[in-house]
Every structure is written in structure tokens, then in C-alpha cells.
Amino acid sequence: MTLYQICQALQDSDFGTSIRESIWTFPAIETVHVLGLAVSVGILVMLDLRLVGAGFRQVPAADIMHKLKRWYLSGFIAMFLSGALLFWSEAEKCYRSPTFRIKLIFLALAGLNALFFEIKYVPTMRTWDTNGITPTGAKLVGWASLICWLGVIGFGRWTAYGMK
Amino acid sequence: MIHAFLPFFRWADHTAVAVWIRDSTWIFALLEVFHLFGLTLLLGTLVVVNLRLFGWGLAGHRLSAVASDALPFTIWGMIATIGSGALLFVSEAMKCYGSAPFFVKMGLLALALLFTFTFHRYLTKKDAPPSAITKFAACLCLTLWFGVGLAGRAIAFF
Numbered sequence: 566m567t568l569y570q571i572c573q574a575l576q577d578s579d580f581g582t583s584i585r586e587s588i589w590t591f592p593a594i595e596t597v598h599v600l601g602l603a604v605s606v607g608i609l610v611m612l613d614l615r616l617v618g619a620g621f622r623q624v625p626a627a628d629i630m631h632k633l634k635r636w637y638l639s640g641f642i643a644m645f646l647s648g649a650l651l652f653w654s655e656a657e658k659c660y661r662s663p664t665f666r667i668k669l670i671f672l673a674l675a676g677l678n679a680l681f682f683e684i685k686y687v688p689t690m691r692t693w694d695t696n697g698i699t700p701t702g703a704k705l706v707g708w709a710s711l712i713c714w715l716g717v718i719g720f721g722r723w724t725a726y727g728m729k
Numbered sequence: 730m731i732h733a734f735l736p737f738f739r740w741a742d743h744t745a746v747a748v749w750i751r752d753s754t755w756i757f758a759l760l761e762v763f764h765l766f767g768l769t770l771l772l773g774t775l776v777v778v779n780l781r782l783f784g785w786g787l788a789g790h791r792l793s794a795v796a797s798d799a800l801p802f803t804i805w806g807m808i809a810t811i812g813s814g815a816l817l818f819v820s821e822a823m824k825c826y827g828s829a830p831f832f833v834k835m836g837l838l839a840l841a842l843l844f845t846f847t848f849h850r851y852l853t854k855k856d857a858p859p860s861a862i863t864k865f866a867a868c869l870c871l872t873l874w875f876g877v878g879l880a881g882r883a884i885a886f887f
Binding site for chain 1: 757758761762765766768769770771772773774776777780786787788789790791794795797798799801802875878879882883886
């Protein structure tokens with residue numbers, strides 16, 4: 566079974582069809598997706614802005630990361646689950662959508678970027694962040710994260726627009 | 730009462746900007762993207778400040794510090810959403826005129842702005858310790874803003 570056939574089977578499944586053809590379910594899932602995004606990425610952006618030195622000077626990056634963790638993680642879970650359901654209902658359309666592919670690339674890059682930050686800079690974060698000297702690498706991680714998430718949001722929105 | 734605004738909606742629908750956006754295939758989509766960028770910044774920062782009002786999240790930091798750090802970005806978020814939203818509106822003003830969720834959204838937006846920049850701002854500025862009042866204010870603020878978001882989504886669907 567090719568990837569295309571899997572996508573087609575998902576979209577044609579009873580479950581996928583019932584979401585796609587529903588009056589309330591599809592809009593409700595899309596709303597959860599957008600609001601989950603605002604909570605999760607909205608908080609993550611604050612961390613990035615602090616890393617690049619654009620703001621949030623009074624709150625250490627470690628506090629944004631750890632004390633708000635349960636909130637942005639909840640947002641991410643809501644966004645991923647709702648995103649999976651949206652994909653299920655329109656998998657074949659997504660497969661053919663170039664903007665959706667670009668979105669996934671940005672999403673993967675955002676994930677790798679976060680992983681790199683976690684391994685390379687988080688263990689020593691308390692030291693460098695409280696001293697007020699953000700390592701150049703961590704600043705670049707902040708910029709990369711901002712760009713990746715703008716890409717995910719931008720191409721995500723464009724995917725929905727292009728498929729209507 | 731809504732009828733009184735009809736000439737305004739007609740005028741908006743016929744402006745050169747509205748025609749320009751309607752005639753373009755990608756400007757509308759681009760404006761929607763900006764609308765979403767702004768919304769992310771706006772809601773994300775508001776969630777953090779309101780969690781703090783509740784005594785959650787960044788509880789170890791002074792409320793006024795969290796709020797003053799967040800405020801510029803909340804305002805940038807507002808500028809992006811309202812700016813792009815105004816352009817989205819003129820491009821389909823007559824569609825909005827016939828849309829009940831649009832009027833609900835504008836009503837909630839007015840209340841949300843009013844509340845955020847008056848009583849809500851007053852509480853964060855004076856470092857009010859978590860109490861029934863700050864918790865109520867936090868719930869009200871988030872309900873109003875998420876209500877704006879929900880009603881906004883509803884415009885596209887109904």
C-alpha cells in the first residue's frame with residue numbers, strides 16, 4: 566500500500582467521512598485546533614522572544630519553560646489530536662496539497678530545533694539565563710523557532726484555504 | 730437597529746481596498762494568515778497573564794512584572810488581528826452584514842477591549858494578590874477573548 570492509498574483509505578473511511586460531512590464536528594475540531602494553537606504556540610513564542618532578546622526581560626526563560634509547561638503541553642496535545650482528526654477526514658486532499666507538505670516540513674524542523682535546544686542549552690539554562698547572557702546558539706534557536714512556527718501557521722492556514 | 734449601519738456596510742463593501750482584495754486570489758489568504766499570527770500572540774500572552782491572576786503558571790513572579798512584560802506583545806497581537814481583520818471585513822462587508830456571529834463577535838470584541846484596558850489592567854498594575862475578584866476577572870477576560878475567537882470562526886462556517 567502506497568502512502569497515497571493509505572491517505573485515500575483514511576479519507577474514505579466511515580470515520581473520516583462522518584467528520585468531513587458533519588455540520589458541527591468539523592468546525593468544532595477546527596476551532597479546538599486554532600485555539601489550542603494560540604495557547605501552545607502563543608506561550609512558546611514568549612520563550613522565543615525572551616531568547617532573542619526582544620522582550621520578557623523580567624521572567625527568566627527557565628520559568629517560562631518549566632512553570633508554564635503543563636499549559637503549553639495541554640495546548641499542543643489538543644492541537645495534535647484535533648489536527649490528526651482533521652487530517653483523517655481530508656487525508657487524500659492533504660496528500661495532494663503542496664502547502665500541507667511545506668507545513669509538515671516546518672513542523673518537523675520546529676521539533677528538531679526544540680530537541681536541539683533541550684539537549685544543548687536547557688541543562689545549563691539556569692546559569693546563562695540568570696546571568697543575562699544568552700549564548701548566540703540559543704538566540705539562533707529562538708529565531709529558528711519563531712520562523713518555523715510562523716511557517717507552520719502560515720502554510721497550515723493556506724492549506725485550509727487552498728482546499729476549499 | 731442593525732439597519733442603521735447598512736449604509737456603512739455598503740460603503741465598506743464598495744471601497745477600492747475591498748474591490749482590490751476581492752479581485753486578488755492570494756491577498757485574502759495572506760490577511761487570514763496575519764490574522765492568525767496576531768491571534769496567537771494575543772491569546773498566548775493573555776493566557777499567561779490570566780493564569781498569573783489565578784495564582785497559577787508564573788506564580789513566583791510579580792503580577793505587575795508578568796503583565797508589563799506581556800502587554801507590548803498583547804498590543805502587537807491586537808494591532809495585527811484588528812488591522813488584518815478590518816481589511817478582511819471590508820472585503821466581505823455585505824456578507825458580514827448578514828452574519829449573526831459577526832455582530833456577536835464585534836460586541837464581544839468591544840467588551841473584551843474595554844475590560845482588558847480598564848479593570849483588568851488596574852488589577853495587574855496594582856499587583857492584586859489572588860482573590861475571588863482576580864480569579865473572576867481572569868475568567869471573564871479569557872471568556873471574552875476566546876468568545877471573540879469562537880464567534881470569529883463561526884462567521885466562516887455559518
